[in-house]
Amino acid sequence: MNRLKLLSLSAIFIPFLSWGDIDVPCENDLECIEVGQWDLGIAFGYGERSNPLKDYSDIPIYLVPTFAYYGDSWFFDNGNIGYTLVEEEKYTLNLSTSFSTDSAYFQRWDPSNIFLAGSNKFEANSIAANGRTLLMSEEPKPDVGPLERRKFTYLGGLDAFIYTRAGILNLSLAHDMLNVHQGTEARAKWLYNLPVQNWNFEFALRLDWKSEEVVDYYYGVRKSESPYWNQAYQAKSALNVGIELTTHYVMTQHWDLIFLARYTQIADEIANSPLLDQDHTSTFYLGTSYRF
Amino acid sequence: MQITKFITRLLLLLSLFIVGSSQIFADEADELGAKLTVSPEFCITSGEQLTCDLKVLLEWKNQQPRAICILSDYENMAKWCAEDDKANSLSLNVSTTEDIQFVMIDKETHETLAGVKLKVTQTAEPKVRRRFRNPWSLF
Numbered sequence: 001m002n003r004l005k006l007l008s009l010s011a012i013f014i015p016f017l018s019w020g021d022i023d024v025p026c027e028n029d030l031e032c033i034e035v036g037q038w039d040l041g042i043a044f045g046y047g048e049r050s051n052p053l054k055d056y057s058d059i060p061i062y063l064v065p066t067f068a069y070y071g072d073s074w075f076f077d078n079g080n081i082g083y084t085l086v087e088e089e090k091y092t093l094n095l096s097t098s099f100s101t102d103s104a105y106f107q108r109w110d111p112s113n114i115f116l117a118g119s120n121k122f123e124a125n126s127i128a129a130n131g132r133t134l135l136m137s138e139e140p141k142p143d144v145g146p147l148e149r150r151k152f153t154y155l156g157g158l159d160a161f162i163y164t165r166a167g168i169l170n171l172s173l174a175h176d177m178l179n180v181h182q183g184t185e186a187r188a189k190w191l192y193n194l195p196v197q198n199w200n201f202e203f204a205l206r207l208d209w210k211s212e213e214v215v216d217y218y219y220g221v222r223k224s225e226s227p228y229w230n231q232a233y234q235a236k237s238a239l240n241v242g243i244e245l246t247t248h249y250v251m252t253q254h255w256d257l258i259f260l261a262r263y264t265q266i267a268d269e270i271a272n273s274p275l276l277d278q279d280h281t282s283t284f285y286l287g288t289s290y291r292f
Numbered sequence: 293m294q295i296t297k298f299i300t301r302l303l304l305l306l307s308l309f310i311v312g313s314s315q316i317f318a319d320e321a322d323e324l325g326a327k328l329t330v331s332p333e334f335c336i337t338s339g340e341q342l343t344c345d346l347k348v349l350l351e352w353k354n355q356q357p358r359a360i361c362i363l364s365d366y367e368n369m370a371k372w373c374a375e376d377d378k379a380n381s382l383s384l385n386v387s388t389t390e391d392i393q394f395v396m397i398d399k400e401t402h403e404t405l406a407g408v409k410l411k412v413t414q415t416a417e418p419k420v421r422r423r424f425r426n427p428w429s430l431f
Contacts, residue, residue: 030423030426030427031422031423032420032421032422032423033420033421033422033423034418034419034420035418035419035420035421036419037418039423039427041427043428064428066427066428068423068425068427070421070423072421075424077423077424077425078425078427080425082424087421087422092422092424094424096424159424161422161424202426246426246428258428260428285428289428291427
């Protein structure tokens with residue numbers, strides 16, 4: 001786990017030690033958008049997002065929409081709203097909102113799961129004790145009872161992009177805007193686009209830091225759920241590490257083939273929660289997309 | 293004073309109207325032996341630079357020597373008149389987002405002699421900006 005974090009940190013920051021001429025922006029329509037025009041699209045296919053919560057089903061993916069509108073300064077992108085404070089050739093600074101991705105594991109119709117079809121057990125089931133804990137202890141630990149609701153929230157904060165020859169570095173810091181958990185999240189993400197004829201490969205490495213408030217709200221155990229685990233599991237701030245690959249093949253002006261793969265190594269501070277039985281989550285999707 | 297201003301504007305509008313019928317006007321200009329040119333003829337704007345800031349050169353030729361005036365719909369230069377019939381050019385700094393129509397008239401008779409237009413054109417490419425999220429970032 002620590003080696004993966006070190007590797008990710010190195011991969012993100014070492015390329016930026018050697019600055020050079022930046023790439024020409026807008027090499028393809030994935031990186032840029034026409035000002036004042038809606039960009040609408042829908043993807044059809046099949047994929048799955050694994051759910052690290054114990055006794056919660058994985059999330060199948062059939063349809064995925066995309067919708068965005070960018071003005072000169074304001075923008076709306078897949079449910080998030082932003083305002084560009086500064087936009088220069090080598091960097092951009094935005095005020096923007098983002099989703100709380102953790103709530104998606106608990107609720108079927110969370111915005112992060114929008115348009116994902118399937119019959120999932122998103123009811124608050126009884127969650128058995130953490131398997132690893134069972135191995136380390138002779139006495140079985142008590143189960144966690146039905147879970148209280150974990151609400152979705154919007155985060156708001158600063159979002160910076162630094163454009164270099166080695167890719168794009170995205171740094172963000174955002175705080176809970178709806179007073180759900182009053183926590184803070186930070187992200188460092190390195191993106192690299194590789195266009196090859198009709199193909200475009202986007203690689204990304206990401207570090208997602210969540211404050212103790214965020215971890216406690218989603219992965220902590222309430223007294224009503226289990227008095228034992230309420231005391232036994234103490235949430236702490238956590239750093240998840242993820243890698244992403246997004247592949248496009250342009251077939252026609254409107255039709256693309258897309259393949260997406262995501263893998264996130266969940267921080268030990270979260271994985272130790274009795275609500276989880278996996279220390280990772282993964283997503284894949286293969287389909288075709290239509291852009292209007 | 294007000295009447296003079298009114299007449300000047302009326303003349304300007306009348307001249308611009310006449311210039312609008314370019315072919316007819318060209319024929320008339322040829323008959324009058326007068327020619328007015330502007331350099332450059334086009335200003336192309338692109339990206340965030342939507343205003344044309346440039347120096348234009350107006351040059352004219354008349355078969356018969358005469359003092360002329362230049363009228364335009366550019367607000368910073370509604371009318372300029374040559375002191376004598378020897379002047380044959382005028383340079384002008386302009387800052388505009390729209391076409392500017394120049395008309396040359398006889399200083400004494402106010403007869404319209406010739407016209408020319410500085411055209412401001414935006415590049416055909418739509419304005420684009422960086423997108424901050426992958427279109428399929430809902431996953």
